[in-house]
Each structure stands twice: as structure tokens, then as C-alpha cells.
Amino acid sequence: MSFAPINKIIDFSTVDGPGCRTSIFVQACNIHCLYCHNPETQKLCFNCGKCVDFCPAGALSFGEGHKVVWDEEKCERCDTCINVCPSKASPKVKALSAEEVMGRIEKNLPFVRGITVSGGECSLYPDFLEELFMLAKKQGLTTLLDSNGMVDFESLSDLMNVVDGVMLDIKSWDSDVYQRLTGFDNVIVKKNLSYLSRIDKIEELRIVYVPGYVDAERCLEGIKETIGEKVESTRLKLITFRHNGVRSPLSNHPSPSPEEMSALKDYALKLDFKNIVIR
């Protein structure tokens, strides 16, 4: 039985893939994007207990083995814990098994067509995903990953057999740009782009556009060079950067204007992308 730290489950999500889906957000990420709008999902809690002192509702306490325990009933969802956390973590995370998560998903049948695991970074928990997706498939649900592509999918062939598609966040193309944005190199992301295209499991490609920080045009060109004519059938989502929730030097950075987003879309059209969404 495999477990994953679960930050949140949205029963009826309309923004995590086609149709109505249950979205599962795992905790912890392997990169740290400057524009991350939920940075509290990046790290696992190390039980320092700062949040216990600050919680105005008394919903946090130390339990067995000096671990921070969250009382869901008492919690008033004020997010003080997240704001005082010195480590970009959250005490409101529960380790759940694939069966437990599936139990929650089943309550949403027959109203959802599938599930999407997002994060944090979902690919940090391949065994959990494989078990969960096998259970989901038995119920006729489609299975999607929302991933930064920093773990080599080709090495996870058992998981890939039960994944219907990946929503891959390309972020940027030039490795220096990627490094500045996330703190890491993007060789694996490019390898995943090529691999997922080969096995026809790209559900969507994403670029969050922050003028001055993201080489969006180069990124579109790089995608075209990698997947060739498949750009025509691949859904491309161009996401407008918004500073809500961001805790980094970008926290007061302006959003690109609608005109800038539309110019980016025009560039994508020139490269033969056909299915483009601006959000």
C-alpha cells in the first residue's frame, strides 16, 4: 500500500483537464518557481511548531512523537499557519493511501469523468500514482497528471501504462532562464516532452508568461523543434502570470497585458499551434 502527503482534494474541478474531474493536490515539489502561487505546497512540514503557537483557532497541537497535528473540525481556514511557516510547508496535509483517496473520489461518481493529480509535484510519488490510477481505471475514470516534468517518465513505465495524459508545464526553454526561474536545470523536462509526444500522452502544454522572466517565444520554438507537426493537435495553454499568492521577488510584479498575451498567441499560431487557450 502506498501513501502520499495530500494537501487538498477538489471534488468537482473545472480547470484541471477536460470535463468535470476530481483533482488531488500532493504536497512537496522538487523545484521552486518564482511565480509559484501556492508556495505552501513546496515542502514537507518538519514539525518546528511555529504554526502551533500562532493558530488563532487552537486547531494545531503537538501529538505523538512531537508531530504537528491538525484538527480539521476546529480549523477556521484563516491560513495563518501557512503565512507563518518558515519552510513553505503546511500543517494541513494528510498522508493518505491510494485506497483512501479513491474512497473520496468514488463519492463523486457518476458526476466526474476522471481524476487529475497535481501538486506540489505529483511525479514524486510514482507508486502511489500507479495504485491510485489502477483503482480509478477500474471505475472507468480517465487519469491525468499535472507535472513539471522533472522526473524521467520513461523510467516509470508501469505508471505510464495507467496514465492517460500529462499536462506538462514547460515553463521556459533556455536552461539559464529555467535555472533562474526554478533553481534547477531543464534537461529532463525536454526529454519528457519528447518521450510523451512519442507515446501520444501529452494532454496539454503550459507556459506561464512573465515578460522579462520567461523566454516564451523561444519556448514555443523549442516545443515545435521537439514535437514537430504534433504542435497542430497539441493543446497549448498560455497562462497569464498573476501575483496572487506569490512569495518571491515576483510578488509585486505586474501581469502581462491582454495584448501581450494575444501577441504570444499569434506567435504560436505562426508556428502552427492550432489549439491555444489563454488563461
Next chain:
Amino acid sequence: MTDAEKTYIKRNTVNEQTIYDALTSTKRTYEQKVLDLAHCAENQLNVIPLDERTIYYFSTGAINDLFEGHAPYRPRYVMVDFERFMKQGSKFLRINPPKTFDEAIFALMSLYHHIPSITNFPVYLGNLDYLLDPFIGELSDEEVKTKTRLFLNFLDRTIDDSFCHANIGPKETRMGRLLLETEAELDNVVPNLTIKYNSQETSDEFMKLAIMTSLKCSNPALCNDDVNKDYYEGGYGVSSCYNILPIRGGAYTLTRVTLTRLADETSDVESFINDVLPECLSCVAKYENERIKFFVEKSGFLESSFLVKEGLIDKDRFVPMFGVTGLAECVNSLLKDKGLQYGRDSEADDLGNRIMDKIQEVVSSFHAEYTPLTNYHFMLHAQVGLDSDKGITSGVRIPVGDEPESFADHLRHSARYHKYFPAGVGDIFPIASNVTQNPDALLDVAKGAFSAGVHYMSFYSADTDLVRITGYLVKRSEMAKYFEGQAVVQQTTALGAENYKTNKLQNRKVRME
């Protein structure tokens, strides 16, 4: 006779002051006043015999005849066979069968004017897509939409009452698509639209267009054709506030039992189910039968109406609707010692089912006069409410504020109680406006809901001007005018505004956020 009963009788007696007040009102349009004065005249008659127990239940509010008037001289809801009308025209109205789109619209507009109902306006306008599609011919989309826009605006500006309904589907047609596209541009409250969804016949694309339209202008509502199509031989239509009724017929009358008030009679569950409930239900049945008898035997309607003579309605296709409302508060009141809540606790919901099972059993044992179509049975209907209802939740719905966290639980709860109501039941859900980016998501929910047993549902976007009250639509902007004391064209704005305020409808739980 108790004081309450005397007060009830007195309140329902028309005197000179009532007439004077109706005539001199500054909040009513001229047309609305004429209607009010007609009600005053009708209500001076005393032709429906009432026994003491019935008067008692009227006085407590457990029985309510929804202002149907004291002497029924027209059916409550008329469901004209428009298909037949389009084929044969009307001798009485001197209208030939239409041959062109313009003639078809003219014919319908003329006929609508002559269809009576409890609201004095037609409550059912037909399956407009099927009726008009054969006449589109060579017209371009733009031409059809221009004509349709005028037609729909005519209906909106002349039918001063939102209890008016047109149907679409279940099959996709060109006219159906153009009707939805035109509707989306207009933001009208009349007519209400319902799309009949059939899992075998309705395409996903057509349904998505319908859903996108409903997020834009709160219309159409969605009817589960798979479960509703077999209640009446010869076809059904959806009229007014979610009434499922036979085409070429309609509803004689609708009186409701208000369970909220009936539960005041006793705090004992067993005595409520075994004694109080059956007695009150039998009073409703007797009262409705007296109304039907007066209408059929005395009113002269069936003898004089050209609709009957020309076969556009048939006296054997009318049914009595047996209304039920306020199940939620009834259950909560009977279980108040335990502090359990309808919609949240399984024991409360189980009691809800026990009460509905009993109602179904008792009502099906009654003989309904002049109702061969249903083998002389009354048809249960989840009545959606009145502006005067305070703390009475429509039909079998969950009260605003008590909705379960999970949308799935809410939909399953609806399905659990919809099955009792062949003559109509429905739920209303405000939906987060960002769903417009992913109409497939709402399509999934609708299909899931129907396969789970939901009979009828409607959506509106949480931030639209058009808001659903109990079934009909009202504009927030018009309600604001009403609250400032201005006269407003739609009769239902006044009803809706009061209901919106009293029942805190702005607090309905928004779904899919």
C-alpha cells in the same frame, strides 16, 4: 368554528375596500389591476363546498390553493397541441395552416393570445424548435435569428408573467441551435426554456450549447426526458414552474399540502404519519375534486372554448396536480429533539422518505374526478412556493444555508426524492461563472445527475442579472426597482423580490467553484 378559522374566512372575503385597494394601487400596472379586479369578482362567489376540517387546514396554512380563485372557470395550466395547430390552423381564429416562417410565427403569436391559464397568460408555448424548424427552408441563419429575436422579444414584452414556458429538444435541430443562440443574446425572463435531454437522442454538442446558454441567461433548464417521457401516453410538455403535463390537455387545478405547517399539529412522528397526514391529504383530494367538478360541470369552459372544439385540447387529457411542499422543515420539526437536519443527517433523510412513501401510498388510493388519462389518479407535484412563504422550502429541496458541502451529495439527495413526482419537481444550482471555460464539466455533472435519477434541474451563473427564484426568473435590476416602490412590467418581479429577500436566496451555495 375557532377564531383562526373565522379570521381565515374573513380574510378571504372580498369587500369594497379590497376592490378599492386593487383599483387604486400605485404598484400595479393597468393590466395587473384588471386581473386583480377579475379575481375580486370571482372570489365573491362561494361555489366550492368546504368541510370543517378543510377550513381548519386552510386556516393553519397546511392546505393552500395558491390563489387559484373561488370559482374555477379555466384550467390552471393549458398545454395546447401546437403541432396539430400548425397542421390544421384554426377556423375560429381564421388562421390557415402556415406555409412560411413568418406565417408560422404569426400563427403562434395569434394563438398564444387566446390561451387561458391561472395567470391569464399562456404557461406553455410548445416545443418551439420542432414547431418552427420545418419552416426555415432557405432562410439564412441571420434571417432566422432576426425573426426569432423579434418573436422572443414580443413574447417577453407582452406576456407579463414568467410562469410561461417553451420547450426544446430532445433532438438537435437547426432551429433549436438558432433559438438557443438568439436566447443567449437577449437576457429576457419570458419565456422560460426547458431542454428535454434524452441520453439516446440528444447530442453532447447540442447539450453543451444549451448549458453555455444557461450560464449566460439562466435558460434553458434541463429536463431528464428518459424518466419523464413515460408518465403520460401521448406526450408531455414542461410548463410554468416545472410542471410535467400531458400535451393536448394540462392541469385542472393544483392545491398543495404545506408539510411545514402540517408538522405543527404534532411532534410525534407516528401520529403525524398515521393520523394527521392522511386526514389532511384527504381534505386536499376532496377540495380538488370539488374544483374539478365545478370546472367540468358548471364553468362552461369545455363547451365554449374553440381550443376544445378544434381538438387543440381534450377534456380527457387534464389531470389534477397534488402539490407537496416544505418537506425539509417538516422533517426538521419532527426531529427537533434530536437536532437532526434534512439534507445533512441520514436519519432525517430516511424520515423524509418515509413521509413521501406515505404520501405516495395515500394519494394513489384517492379517486380523482374526470381524469381517465391517469386512470383517475392525482399526480404528485413538488410545489416550488409562493412569495408569502416564510421559512417554507420549495417542494423537497434542501433549505438555503443547509446545503451539503459536497455537490455530489446534494445531487444524490435530489435524486432520492425526485422519483415521487411525475407532475414535476426540480432543483436550482448557482454555478461558478468560470465554468463557461469548460462547459464539458457541467455536461458531465448534468449527465451524472440524470443517470443518478435527478428528474429536472436548472443552473444559473452566480454573477448574472437573471436569477431563478423558485422556478421562474427575475432580474436583480428589476427587483431593485420594485424595492424602490416603482411599478414593474412583470407580475413575477414582485413575487420574486419578496421571495428572494425572505428566503435569502442570495445565500444559495454556489457550486463548482
